[in-house]
Amino acid sequence: MFKAVREAFGGTLGMRISGTDWVDGGWTVEETAALSAQLKQAGAQFVHISSGGVSPLQKIALGPEYQVHLAKAVKDASALTTIAVGLITEPAQAEAVLQRGDADLVALARSFLFKPRWGWEAAVALGGTVDSQHQYWRSLPREAKNIFNDAKIGMR
Numbered sequence: 001m002f003k004a005v006r007e008a009f010g011g012t013l014g015m016r017i018s019g020t021d022w023v024d025g026g027w028t029v030e031e032t033a034a035l036s037a038q039l040k041q042a043g044a045q046f047v048h049i050s051s052g053g054v055s056p057l058q059k060i061a062l063g064p065e066y067q068v069h070l071a072k073a074v075k076d077a078s079a080l081t082t083i084a085v086g087l088i089t090e091p092a093q094a095e096a097v098l099q100r101g102d103a104d105l106v107a108l109a110r111s112f113l114f115k116p117r118w119g120w121e122a123a124v125a126l127g128g129t130v131d132s133q134h135q136y137w138r139s140l141p142r143e144a145k146n147i148f149n150d151a152k153i154g155m156r
């Protein structure tokens, strides 16, 4: 199936995988790592490691970064570009996941629903920059005035 998509599509292609079923006898992180290595052979450029509610028997230890260890196991075993997701909520926390080498990229969902400008706030917190439509250039408070690359506005 993946090979058929790979043959039909020349762009960046990866797969989002449930890293574990969180139940005895279910899908395991070792199987995810093995699948990821096969996907790499088949031309995948990344895997995105999540997990889902698949059984009432699950006991998921929900907490900050609760799926990051799955991403790390897959990254270590497959050497495929790996995205971590799951209760990564703060800019410094996201940066720490990357600096530790637990994942190559991080993704956020619920935090973006709550704060659609999370990326801008992360740029302020981490000293980074983001691209923006010029209509937004005048919006920046002083402490954030450098995040839009070379954007210049006149009087504040």
Ligand SMILES: Cc1cc2nc3c(=O)[nH]c(=O)nc-3n(C[C@H](O)[C@H](O)[C@H](O)COP(=O)(O)O)c2cc1C
Residues within 6 Å of the ligand: 016, 017, 018, 050, 051, 052, 053, 085, 086, 087, 088, 107, 108, 109, 110, 111
């Ligand atoms: C109620 C709920 C159910 C979810 N079910 C799945 C799922 O079945 N499969 C999956 O890959 N991810 C599932 N997720 C994970 C999300 O798709 C997403 O990866 C996660 O919410 C991102 O992390 P964040 O929202 O903590 O940033 C679920 C998340 C929530 C909150």
